Amino acid sequence: MRLGPILGGERVPNVIDKEQKITTRSPSSIANIGPGFDVISMAIEGLQDTVIISARKGDGLIKVSSRGFNVPSGPGNVAYHVASEFCRKYGIRNSDIHIEIIKGVPPALGLGSSAATSAAVAYGLSLLFDIKLNRKELVMLAGIGEKYASGSAHYDNVAASLFGGFVIVDAETGEVYQKIPSITVPVAIVSPLVNYSSEHRKTEYATGI
Template identity: 30%
Template sequence: MTEHPNEIQAQSGKRNSLPLVDRGLLVKVLAPATVANLVCGFDVLGMCLHEPNDLMEIRLLDEKKIIIISADGYPLPLDPAQNTAGAPLVEMINELPGNIGFEVTIHKKIKPGSGIGSSAASAAGAVVGANYLMNDFFSKQDLVRFAMFGEKVASGVKHADNIAPCIYGGITLIRSIHPLDIIPIPAPELYVTIVHPQIEVRTSDARQILRKEVLLKDAIRQWGNIAALVAGFIQNNLLLIGRSLEDVIIEPVRSILIPGFDEVKLKCKEAGALGGGISGSGPSIFMLSKDELTAIAVENVMKEIYNHIGLDYHTYVTTINQTGVTVINN
């Protein structure tokens, strides 16, 4: 490989030396969509999906700057500090000595405002790709810490329930973000059906309408559902998963922003889905199923409802992605 000015061997465990760069100067990654909250787990649970994905190209630069390029003309902010992929990289290079920077080209396939982790995909894809070029100089937990700056750009708040599963894969529990404490949860082999009504619900707007205080009895019920849902995943107990997918705090407020939500949830469960709810802040709705045939039947129900409403939509039938952001070319 052609010698590069930043090819300096990093001393193990030390951040005062540059990382060894020996994987080339360009990497392509697939950055997957995610489902945050998983109904009752507001800001603490998230799940990685196989589809859809953003395609991102990250190029190493020998100067301390970040360049953002929108490959398909999507109106993304080009100021790194205002871009969900750029802000995390700014934080990353601030912790690196010497002159290292990155150029990021984004092929945006996950629509912003869809509720399936568009901002998280950009943030996670950028830091994973950049870290790959530096021989995995930073830990996964470091990458989550950087990527949360992208979520702050998108919503005004740092949260990791999309970022963590996007980087770790599978299902993750975020016990705390101060300090950051991420717990991977065994992910059953379930199918995920998603409908994205073609309206936009901005995360920042969806947070504004939430109540700042909740009744103790509602909090107790929510805690029980979160604990039981995690237990259901660990035990691969589908019945427990199904009855734990209940939200008595967030969903009753946010669901009013999503046309057809109550009908979708009721009829999808009648079609055999284990359960589901709002994906992230919406407007996408996700449902979990035990097999592909049920997941397709659920998709047909979703299509029928939105065809009747007369609202454009996209649907996905996919599975849980166990690996997260994937390097596809170096």
């Protein structure tokens, strides 16, 4: 239910001379639990995205390819925007990055599909380039993908996909409060078939119904 240990410490960007590759996986999630709109979320075991990131010395190109559920590749994918922000913020200019996404979380069903991809990409890039991000930095970076997907940055789903368990996010400070249940919690998920148009951003579309 979690990608791995949360890293901390100083950021020391690597210059990649030879091609390097890493694979990360991130689970689906359910958010807006009870009164916690954009604040409370939980990771769901069973559905996950797999992301393979490779980097080599180059001119700063970013390529994104996606398989499954007709999710777009290229700049139309949340991974592209997370990677672009990562490179801008942490000074990655001399590496070409290829991100391959194998979608296991279906989109537009309230299961945090874009968040799963964004979380896996944010965490994978931090490992690949040895840039040690803390919890808040990881959440904020992954939130860039959510901003592209829904029209506004929110961190509940990405926090659950990054850290697993039951998560509460402080919307003002970006702090994450995590509690992993000590017992197995069965969850029944019912997703109605909705004729969702990809021309609309999800949050804007939902609030207009």
